Amino acid sequence: MSRPIVLASSSEIRARLMRSAGLDIRVQPARVDEDSVKAALMAEGATPRDLADTLAEMKARKTADRMPDDLVLGCDQVLALGRHVFSKPGTPAEAADQLRALRGQSHQLLSAIVLYDRGEPVWRHVGTVRLTMRDFSEDWLAAYIDRNWESIRHSVGGYKLEEEGIRLFTSIEGDYFTVLGLPLLPLLAYLGQRGFIET
Secondary structure (H helix, E strand, O other): OOOOEEEEOOOHHHHHHHHOOOOOOOOOOOOOOOOHHHHHHHHHHHHHHHHHHHHHHHHHHHHHHHHHOOOEEEEEEEEEEEEEOOOOOHHHHHHHHHHHHHOOOOOEEEEEEEEEEEOOEEEEEEEEEEEEOOOOOOOHHHHHOOOOOOOHHOOOOOOOOOOHHHHHEEEOOOHHHHHOOOHHHHHHHHHOOOOOOOO
């Protein structure tokens, strides 16, 4: 018998991916001060992978504390250029600065998921995608941000691959679901192995 999963995330894309895969989910976003946590972890020398994993676990644990009988999934995604971690741009100028920093470079998206069952962590996974950005012109950059600001202001790095942001890249190595913030295939495999969903 399958069990509903509580998604401790406000991401519409994650919820849509899970529902499209036939999963029974309820959305209960966890409120975590991500900026403070990131600052503290980075001051301690945490890697981008550890940062994504820790934030995903904090979200899962916070929601599981309120819903101790449920399956709870916490998620987080980090964009890293080397050890530098990016946040969502607050202004079009910040988006332009982020994209200039990424231009002509390869960076990583790390998507972490942590599953709690009955108040305890039972499984975790961090998916990694490597993306290489082309050397676009300043004129194209300005026009791109002007056309897309209302959408990209919600995205770390100032792009969405499912939209015009795909034109920024020359290569992408890794799983598309991981780019969207949810390593769906490993999650489905685990849920099936444990009998949480029918296989």
